[in-house]
Amino acid sequence: MTETVIAQKGPYLIVVEAGKTYYWCRCGLSQTQPFCDGSHKQTDLSPEKYVATESKKLYFCGCKRTRKPPLCDGSHNAL
Numbered sequence: 001m002t003e004t005v006i007a008q009k010g011p012y013l014i015v016v017e018a019g020k021t022y023y024w025c026r027c028g029l030s031q032t033q034p035f036c037d038g039s040h041k042q043t044d045l046s047p048e049k050y051v052a053t054e055s056k057k058l059y060f061c062g063c064k065r066t067r068k069p070p071l072c073d074g075s076h077n078a079l
Contacts (some may be wrong), residue, residue: 002043007033008062009079011072016052023047024060024070034060034070 005028012034016022022035026048029039036047048070058071065075 002027002045004028004045004064006063006065006079009076010062011059011076012062013057014060015057016050016055018052018055020052022050022052022070024050026064026069028064034062 004026007025007028007030014022014034024034024047025032025036025040027040027043027045029043030037031039040046050070060070061072061075063076063079065079066073067075
């Protein structure tokens with residue numbers, strides 16, 4: 001398995017819209033963090049699909065070490 005790249009040692013605050021689909025970058029290589037831009041194609045990783053059930057603010061993981069993808073679980077505190 002490909003090792004993920006830490007894009008940021010903290011979460012990204014994102015306002016999501018109800019009914020919209022988001023693709024969280026799992027590999028850390030995307031230039032459009034925290035979302036996928038296709039950079040994972042050079043790895044064996046793929047993005048994590050997230051469908052917003054309501055409009056609200058969420059913290060998307062930036063370190064790519066979360067155990068609750070795509071959302072931050074505080075794993076960056078151990079880096």
